[in-house]
Amino acid sequence: ETIMRTLPVFQDAVVSGEPMPQSLPPGNVAELRSSPPLRGSLEQLVRLAPAGVPLQDTELAVHTNPEAGLERLVPLVDYLAAWKLLPNVSAWVLRTVERGYRIQFGAPPPPFNGVFPTVVSPEQGLVMEQEVATLLRKEAIEVVPPHDRESGFYSRYFIVPKKDGGLRPILDLRVLNRSVMKLKFKMLTLKQVVSQIRSEDWFVTIDLKDAYFHVSILPQHRKFLRFAFRGEAYQYRVLPFGLALSPRTFTKCVDAALAPLRLRGIRILNYIDDWLILAQSEQVAAQHRDVVLAHMKELGLRLNAKKSVLSPLQRTTYLGVVWDSTTMQARLSPARIESILTAVTRVKEGQSLTVKQFQRLLGLMAAASNVVPFGLLYMRPLQWWLRTKGFSPRGNPFRMIKVTRRCLRALDMWKKPWFLSQGPVLGAPCRRVTLATDASLTGWGAVMSGHPARGLWSGRHLTWHINCLEMLAVFRALKHFLPDLIGHHVLVRTDNTAVVYYINHQGGLHSRPLYKLAHQILVWSQGKLLSLRAVHVPGHLNMGADVLSRQGPRPGEWMLHPEVVKQIWRVFGQAQVDLFATQENAQCPH
Template sequence: MDPEEAVPDVGRALCGLASRMEAYESQQVRIGQVLDSILSRLPATPAVAEIPPAVVVPLPAMSPAREPRIPPPPRYSGNPQACRGFVTQCQIQFEFQPSQFSCERAKVGYVMSRLEGKPLEWATSLWESQSPLSFDVKEFLQMFRTIFDAPGRVATASSRLLQIRQASEYAIDFRTLMAETSWNEEAYKAVFYQGLSSRLKDDLVSRDLPDSLEDLIALAIKVDTRLKEHQADKERSKKSHPALALRFQNPMIPPSSPQFTTSPSEEPMQLGKARLSAQEKLRRRLSGLCLYCGGQSHLAVSCPVKLGNTPASSKTVVSFAGSIVPKSVEQSHKFHVPVQIRLSSQAIPVSAFLDSGAAGNFMDLAFAKKVGISLFPVAPPIRVFAIDDRPLSTDTITLTTGELSVQIGALHLEKMSFLIISCPSSPVVLGLPWLRLHNPSIDWSSGQISRWSQYCQRHCLIPQPLQRVTVSSTSFSAVPSVYRDFSDVFCKKSAEFLPPHRPYDCPIDLLPGTMPPRGRTYPLSPAETAAMKEYISENLQRGFIRPSTSPAGAGFFFVKKKGGGLRPCIDYRGLNKITVKNRYPLPLISELFDQLKGAKIFSKLDLRGTYNLIRIREGDEWKTAFNTRDGHYEYLVMPFGLCNAPAVFQEFVNDIFRDLLGKSVVVYLDDILIFSQDLETHRSQVKEALSRLRENFLFAKLEKCTFEVPKISFLGYIISSRGFEMDPAKVSAIQKWPLPQSTKAIQRFIGFANYYRQFIKGFSSRIAPILSLIRKGGRPNCWPPVALEAFQSLKDAFISASVLRHPEPHLPFFIEVDASDVGAGAILSQRHSADGKLHPCAYFSKKFSSAEQNYDIGNRELLAVKLALEEWRHLREHLIRSRSILIIRT
């Protein structure tokens, strides 16, 4: 603004201020007059002795309390585990240093100043767009935690409560995790007691346990402290009475040399080699002896004893232990294990030498070339020495294998690579790194590996019990000769071992604040009791279940099979009700069949064990616990009855065959169909499918598999190059179906019929009278004539159902629609050149709602056209691509 233009405005403002000052002064005058008049009316007061003036002692000036200095929180870059602590540190800044933040936006700006990476990018977009979140720090931090905090924190804390074990920090960890969960005190007590070590439980069993959780924690800490003190007293007692030091003669030292006892100053594993005194050092130097071992003809720097005791891990080259015994004795003491090296089309058996002196895993060059293993160069080459620094015959390693699948024993599998050397006596050598990683327990009397380490239990297949699976050639005579190399995939015993943990383990995530209920124990008949004991014994031996101390427990009972046997069932309804659902979809059967057009040869594989081929996610096993009158057990494999079991298994098999789905393979849970146009291609595709089953430790039921046929039964349908039709066995079942006399029986018939509804013209209109029997007011045991007629009409329609052809995109499509008073129906057909007739591809029907039934006939016909086009909308892309014709008839 121009200064000259601003002068009038300033003048007016000064005039206003002057008038206000005059008003204030006049008010003060009036107030003084009123006070004088009040004082004049008051009575006179008697004189009082003059009080000496008080001595005023000036107090030191008190400055306002200073805010504590709090260091700023470290910068947050997006780690979910650090999110909660970062937000808490920011809130502490706001609470104890309020003067630093004049408004809510200033607090948001401070939080942003401590961000970096993706969190900063997210916050910057809110700041620049003037989002309401940037003006409210509470809402900002709430959204911040929603995005960046670790998901499932409560569920994770609940899981960790069941995993933490014994230590002085146990109570601290337990209380920390309690703050993030919302169980009741009884559940906390049960889980806390379960987590105590066996030693503590043994001590507590003789005591009266407190009623409250806090008293139980205090008692456990007290007992644990005393047990540790007792152990420390024992160790101090041992040190105060040391054992006599061992003495022995070193053959490298002359008899005249003094002997030395062991002491803490010795080098590791060098018994009898104490530090030399000054006199001994001088004597050895004058005599020309080694200062390390006392031997002649060499110095300490090249002492073979010293070099032989240097750990292999300190060298930068690969080393082997040298032989110090006669060769005949050495061979008899070597420990070999049978292994299988799995290539794409075969499993090669070989004996592997376990060598604790080898600094790596090695394979013989001639063996690798013989079996056709691909080799790759090593850059730079690796020098090879014996343990005493002598170069071996192959002094450098220049080749290595790729990553190979190696199976040891029955089901221990891992992927590993080998360095290539010339070692004909041992084609495969597993060295010290492998032994340290897997740490196998060896039964030296039988020469077998008896147990694997915890690492193997998590990452490799666990044989329980360890045994060799032998495959008899006569057992698999039904396998075509071209697939005999995959006979192990059809081995029944192989499916009876505990599978390994995989990324597809079945998780059981619970809704926040919930606990699996404890179900009832069902009474069993004598026959059921015998079946239960047999079931428990078999699955304990296989390793599928184990004894449990879980606070959860579902009911265990039996239902009768159609063949007369007993099927074990576990009531997981309570667990399923509080489980977070996995919505992975199952395939649409109609879409599966659309992918089979043009196929002429089919093979089917039926998996053995199905859900038992999947492990329960580690840490979730306790949630599957079930009760029997003989004990409390929990599953290590996925049992039947879990709500997420079908979705987990479908995702697993879909990922195995991901690149083959729709091209040569269709998969529905444990049923696998392989289809091809010619025999040669088909055989290579079946081998590929079997190879993938082998690699993922899945096994097939040979008795339910079919190979290389032009017509095959799959999911209740008969599939051929012509199309698909109902299975004759199912048609026969419908033909013999008795008249249902209860609601459950009617529902079973409707469910069975609905599965094949695409074969029946006008299915919805036909079944409407039967549906009315099970609705409110219906009488399922009293069939009116219209319902009896509908029942017989449906049975006749199923018996006379035609074959549905596979849609051919290059041929014209015909849609015939019709509408009645109660529903709509449509037929999708194509005219084939072979006979010039229309052949149905699919049927569609739908019952009208009560409102739709009020439409006039024209609108009902139009609605039928709309519904038919929506049903077969997936064919639109084929029509556009092939420029085919669609004809609609009403």
Template sequence: MANKADEPRTSKSSAQTHPQVSFLACSNCKTKFPSASADSLCGACRNSDLPPLPQASTSDPDLLRAISLSLAGIQHLARIPETLDKVLEHLSQPSHSQLRLGKNKRPPPSPPDSPGDHPSPSDEEGQVLSAEDSDPDLPDPDIDTPRTQGEVEGLIQAVLNTLNIEDDSPSIEPAKNIFKRHKKSSCIFPAYEQLDDIIKSQWKNPDHRVQLSKRFTQTYPFPKECIDLWSSPPAVDPPVSRLSRNTTIPVADAAAFKDPIDKRLEGFCKSSFTASGSAFRPIFAIAWVAKAMEVWVEQAAQLIGSEDPTTDNILSQIADATTYIGDAALDAARLVAQASAHSVAARRYLWLKSWSADLTSKRSLVSIPFQGKLLFGAELDKIISQATGGRARSSHKLDPRDPPSRGDPFFVPSGKDKGRRRNPISPTPTFAPDFRANKDSPGPLPSLPPSPHKTNPTPHEGVPPPEGIPLGGRLKSFREVWHNKIRDQWVLRVISQGLLIDFSHTPPHRFFVSRLPAKAPDRTKFLSVIQDLAKEGTIQPVPPHSKGRGYYSNLFMVPKKDGSLRPILDLKDLNPFVKRCHFKMESIPSVLASMEENEFMTVIDIKDAYLHIPIHPAHHGFLRFFVDGNHWQFVALPFGLSSAPRTFTKVMAAALEELRLKGIPVIPYLDDLLVKGQTAPLAHLHTSQVLQTLTSLGWTINFNKSNLHPSQSIQYLGLILDSRQGRAFLPQDKVRTLQTRIRSLLGSNKVPLRSAMQTLGTMVASFPAIPYAQSHTRPLQHTILLHQRRDRVNLDRKISIPSRVLLSLHWWLHPLRTTGGKPFPPHHWKILTTDASLRGWGGVIDQTTVQGLWTPEERRLPINLLELRAIRYSLERTETVLRGHPVRIQSDNVTAVAYINHQGGTRSLAALREAREILLWAENNVPAISAVHIPGVDNWLADYLSRQTIDHGEWSLHHEVFRLIVARWGLPDIDLMASRANRQVPSFVSRSLDPLAHAVDALVIPWSFSRVYIFPPLALLPKVIKKIKREGTQTILVAPFWPRRAWFADLIAMAADSPFRLPPRPDLLTQGPVVHPNSHLWALTAWLLRP
């Protein structure tokens, strides 16, 4: 609404006085006179330099745009309030807005800086905030013409005088003036019983339906499209109703609710929407009539043209009154619109009630802007399209029994997936962007990028990161680059807005004082690190109004190798509130499994990697600490948060996706990246491309810790990887530390428990570089666990170490054991299959079989011990065949497999002793030993009952789809990973003994064939790719198109033709009569590989 203070009235000025006229109120400020006065101005206005209040004008050009249809039949309206444009905006935000009532209408405050300032949805969502609760310092953008208290009181007094109503409002005592925010107005509208009865008559029967009379329709006519939009409850979106009903047949909304209370609640929400929408009609009618009355009063003033100040004063009061009526109608419309929006939000929560999605996902759906007609609207269609990879909604049945799509955060219905946590933000779909446009149509994929082996390497040109950008939350400054290169919406949201910590439930307020070191030099270093964090933008001072609120934790320092200090925020008490989500990341075993002989490597280290990721401002309050009288809060991802590794891994995986699509082998282990190449120039080229990508995205490279010179022997993750020898070695400093700690234990009768635990930890760190090291830690581990069970608190108490444990420690002092290195995981294994029953034992290797019977004493042993003993007897009987070769045990006993792979255990001393006998034999005869579990049905020499479950490694490709592959690349000679039930060609290799099979275990036999076909289990895919590279055989491989996996770069490099996307069909994968329910999630693709 235009500001009245800037508009001159078209009638005669009310500031003119007439000595023969009496005035009841000041013509300028409308203050009531004690008695009739000949002066039109009060004393305050006479003494003021302010000009008298001007009259309203009819020249304001602002018109209502949002409901222009409603204006078609209204003529002669010179002015329409612009604020009506915003009335329906409340309907578009059904859950976010909070109403503020009172004489100063104010917008909701900005997000708080502490958890305490942020009201939880369960406690305060939807509550109305009064004027006393609002912040008086915030501006009010909704008020076009601010009214002073004197103006409102003058108008109320004029109404009371005109209607001959006595003002009985209580007077204010001077003592009460102290509380100015709670001061009552001196003039208030009267509340008669008639008005009260109107409200109470509706509250008396809250379950009555809304019924609009014919008189109501005739009295407040509006266009039908407006009436339908305002008062017709929105229909439930078909995907939502199908999910709730578990059906695709359209039925009434209420039929989806089995609980009668939910049915009634649905009805009341719809009735509330109808009642609120119907209220718009009289409210807007009042607004139009009031606005027309303003024009009429202006016209009357022009027609009368009286010089009489009394007439002028009355017309001025009428104009002000009509303006007040219009403004009040608009305020009522806003409140009614918000009530209507809240009914929509209530219905949305009701329809999402049975879903087992997390609260954040539901809240995101509820917050979708409401657009009418449908409960969720077109925005839901976009979410479904993204979550389902672009499939049409009409052809896809959303069944609660179906597992959610990859990355689907919202549609996690109750059922077998209940409790499985899904990320609230959908990650990038499985396929790369080049294939997104034609995702559902089978056929060849676009051409691959040129092989990196054919690219002329260029010298590395390290481009330093831009200067002046702070380290804390640094990636946010590069969000435009991320949006141009990355499509993972969750990652983009973290980069742009900051990480919202995924809490299982909201932590309470907690205050904690971090202690400074006692020594002055240490205290100075401590405070210096804090100042460095502040300069880097990692931390910032807590806002004054939030100090002491939120969640405070202890800040401490951990020394680095270079002597500097690493700040750690101790979040061990906050982490239990954080959801624990399973995720996959690279590990030392996975890195070693990917190693190839004679390849060149470089290492890239990212400086303070976690601190690059910003934290959402709403969650700064959970990461606070207090030290040296100052309140600080982390604004970047700190060390110590339990979800930090998962967050960083997901962000880094998205950053490296583009590189892997180019065939660049880069393996990230948190902030340490290993880049590889078959030649030194190629490794140099790959390193340059990785550095360029990382720096362009905002990562800061620590060149002091990085090793950018391609080498075949490089230190990575605390190991020395030597591709020439095919071994991983322990660095000399770690060897010295290990042996020093062991000698310290051997040289003392009693040692502190802490010292023994530190020695054990050093031993564990050496496992990847010392063969059979884990088995020689079990005696010391058992002793430590025994003392820990007695007293878990005092780690400084001294304990005695038994002589047998001391004897086992001498094994670690042998130089060849600690410095000889450990071979990379072997390529070929000898397969020994064993089984045990209560009568005897048996073993099979190739075509050789061994067997025996138990003694009466052995028959009384538990079956787990018998299984381990069967393995030991079989190894000893086949020693001549196995000596010098890596051995893989196949057993249907889970305990036996675990005790061999873990080289012992802690739960059973008897099983530990049996496993130790096996491992001692293996240490003296074979370079490596491992075990795998096979179902009892595949271990056909044993009398063992099979588990009646689906074997997830035995899915068979549909024969018609296989024929499409054969038509493209020809018929293969053999199916290398199959059984007699799912083989695609007559000749096959099985994973267990089969009279019809060509051989057993395709990974350990030579591939002397011209063309082979293989559809391996996902877990074996990296090993299969390595086998293909070694054998050099032309291979038709069926594998998922997952460019984020480390092995994907190898597929790109070896591809001899464009990959072929397998057509989506419900029976793409079968296992006998069983059809795989989610074959579309695998994005299966056929590859023709020629190393």
């Protein structure tokens, strides 16, 4: 589940070099500051819940059957009446719940390709047998009738190692995904979580059992989700892991389910099957937990009590990040840090790694960069080195690339635990100091709170590309106004889109000189500024900095038109003394 859910995201991050809109699944909570987390029976819930909190709804939601993980899946259509009561629920969601998901093909579905069996080693065969038996017991798959086997589309399973040393079967749907529509949708990002947490918040984390399996597949489309193993053919009855649109489909259904809770003022964030409830007091968090669990029960959404942390805490792990509302700090979980350190330290000079192995390494870095403040900045050196080696995420994944000393230097920062242990300050910035900058081929200009600054280019700067001059203008302006900027969140307003991109994305891969300048600025800002962001403004809205960059009149040298001055003097009498006048703007006769 974890691999198929995150692999496409890792690949996108490698291609674009940007942080992922999502993170790895959460680990266990460590070093909790409150009562022990609840992971189990109803009796524990009764014992740990704050006094006065109603539990009748919670009783309906918590599994007390120790074999609940293997029980038959109850289709959501059995709860259709409750889904129809949701506010503003879309016809698509109701149709999906009632009839099953119709795979959204963007091209004709692949034709029948034969009944290709999954062939594995004896050890892997035992794992596959257990997987098939579990899926049959849950009724997530069904046996294909003999008369219908010579149709549809068959995919193979492959086996991958798990972190705990076991093996995990994954259905390879890459060929089928080529025919599926590429539909965009918004998922929860770690930046959103950072902005949503308030000081002294209490957290409850909820994990859904068999998340995608909640959504049935339209019977006519199950034939495209077939596989064969040891003489038998099977097809999925529910949404499988590995289908490109599974995350979108499930998230749209969950968003509809959570809509009434949010309308009631319950703060709840959802990323696939991982949910986070936030509240300003322990009692309110417990009350909202009970409301959410009862709501889940009404809609047929199954709780994974073992992986949920139902007792309210002020320090919890969610999406692989430790969140602490008392210190208002976020950090990668110890498991995530250990995973990165292990992967990086395995890279040795002189050895050769495949493109796929480098993709995995970049994926780990991109995921961590959502939390580590300058993670992307220190991922760029590895990306630039790989470019010199002809690296392409879309190329042959098994092509070998030899590790050099420069590659190891690019990984230096990622080997330091203190670097990986850094994290952002939680909460949305209450105020940003705004700085407007601009550059021309002759000079630079900036304005902050009505105060101007400017300068001329000289020497080698006169030959620089305008994008680099615009970035240098930002650096000069930040240094000039540093006494007023230190210890603040800073927002740079510029009419240059390249500058905006390279600051906000901590560099880039299109211009090495621009990347080096962005690197200098961001490294310099560490310890001085709380954060540095840039926003694009049209040139006509950035006139102050623009005029200064072109070395127009200084603000002190502006003057009224002489005819206007004469009219004023005719009414009020002629002035005798010019205050703050220079030779260029003097109005009084000498």
